[in-house]
Amino acid sequence: MSKILIAGGSGMIGSKLILKLKQNNIDFVFLSTQKNTNYLKNSYHWDPEKDIFPSIDLKEFDAVVNFCGAGIFDKAFSPERKKTLLSSRILPIEALNKAFKRQNIKAPIFISASASGYYSNDSQEIIDENSPSGTGFIAELVKKWETAIFSSSSISDRICAIRIGIVLSNTGGFLKPMAQTINRYVGAVPGSGKQMVSWIHVDDLCEMILFAIKNKLEGVYNGTNNHPVNLSQITHQFAQQLHKPLILPNIPTFILRLIFGKERHQLILTNQNITPKRMLDAGFKYEFDTIEKALKNLYP
Secondary structure: EEEEEEOOOOHHHHHHHHHHHHHHHOOOEEEEOOOOOOOOOOOOEHHHHOOOOOOHHHHOOOOEEEEOOOOOOOOOHHHHHHHHHHHHHHHHOOOHHHHHHOOOEEEEOOEEEEHHHHHHOOEEEOOOOOOEEEEHHHHHHHHHHHHOOOOOOOOOOEEEEEEEEEOOOOOOOOOHHHHHHHHHOOOOOOOOOEEEEOEEEHHHHEEEEHHHHOOOOOEEEOOOOOOOEEEEHHHHHHHHHHOOOOOOOOOOOOHHHHHHOHHHHHHHOOOEEEEHHHHOOOOOOOOOOOOHHHHHHOOO
């Protein structure tokens, strides 16, 4: 790899990937919808909604990596928010397609984030890449997202989508709000606590993306660890790592529904036992293969 184009490089995963690229002396350019970023090295402003794309030579890139998309859990699922969640995923892919088509060039590989929300959010079976899709808003959103990803023939003839599970990081995502509540002695297990959490350490996810580029992977891959734990286990393990007790009882489902709404509260209670079968078959090795290792690394 000599140079990578990253769309959506300012988020939790993208910023970590950029750090890894720097550590491995891999050149990169990242596209940001934030204005006034051109003063930052390797950063260019773009606006997919207005079809604004920077003047860069696309033939110099060995891979294109896409992380664009508004946060699923950030706001309530109003009709307007649902439109934003979809457009923020589809429009950047369409803009990349147009840019590559204008220059009449294709990248060796296009890798895009997808989500484990593709699957049923309450599955009693082990889920692999061949498992059927779920129903409901999130599953339909991911299906439309992947349709756009695999229709990106102008970007590359080799396309890979990684269905990312719960990403563990100390800068945001799943663990940060949990850490805040546990440290204030108001942490509690949501629902029954029996729901399976298919997680991945952010470092392993970034290594997985680099692995996909190096090995020219194609198709759909699950971006999770191979050792899911239930919600009660991860909450208690995290409290132990933070040296704080869990005093409060489990949070009843009806309370979560009142706080987060009918659809969003289901995300908290998602029950998915996902195996990254295709990634394991390809030979990928995890650095943080247990929840204990992951939490100790992120919150030493």
